[in-house]
């Protein structure tokens with residue numbers, strides 16, 4: 001059990017931004033589905049009381065008392081509530097009850113490491129664990145940060161994109177120092193990208209600059225990068241959740257499916273298709 005974890009090669013990722021509507025859930029679900037299609041065993045943990053990731057993965061809202069709430073506040077194990085939703089893809093669903101967890105755990109000693117402990121006690125092996133965080137930096141998000149080694153930060157490139165970022169980075173850094181010294185910000189994913197607008201390009205440049213200007217030296221975000229894959233705004237991505245399908249099931253030929261397949265490849269470290277490669281200097 002505990003010994004197996006030492007040699008685990010699982011990558012564990014929290015998809016985090018305390019702002020709502022930036023593409024967290026869309027990214028958690030479709031990146032997970034993309035990785036699963038590439039043959040990886042993937043488990044999504046839905047930590048948002050709104051349960052959008054669970055719905056997106058086809059789990060109904062009336063899943064009753066089989067959710068991450070029972071794991072965090074009660075005696076349930078992850079295995080008790082985890083459901084397989086596709087080949088190679090599992091979800092630990094959320095439930096509206098989870099909104100109360102923040103309060104219910106307030107007086108609990110060690111409340112930030114409950115999920116970490118449950119994961120340590122879990123005997124299932126996955127290649128990827130992906131946690132969809134709620135839009136806050138409260139105890140649920142702290143549980144995610146204590147339990148993973150990587151943070152992926154979706155950003156919507158508009159003029160306030162960097163606003164609030166310092167608070168998020170400070171939180172990640174504090175958790176890395178006090179609770180989980182393996183925690184790092186891997187990178188920023190530009191979501192809802194409008195390739196036709198000048199603003200999107202400018203903000204992308206600003207974000208790039210922000211993470212390469214050295215300000216993060218000696219922090220948990222020192223090596224953060226901006227993922228090369230940009231997730232374009234695509235209506236099919238907005239439609240898919242209400243059908244309980246990932247973008248690959250809903251419309252495999254959409255730009256959304258192409259972008260998330262590319263993101264999955266980038267995360268896996270597989271070279272992207274030729275059209276995505278940077279031009280060589282001197283090449284026409």
Ligand code: ADP
Nearest residue numbers: 020021022023024025026192232233234237238
């Ligand atoms: P968050 O989890 O950060 O609140 P969501 O992933 O739920 O954000 O996205 C917010 C809304 O925008 C949702 O309605 C979602 O379907 C939609 N959306 C997300 N990404 C895209 C995209 N690339 N193109 C079009 N709509 C998107």
Ligand code: MG
Nearest residue numbers: 024025048052
């Ligand atoms: Mg969400």
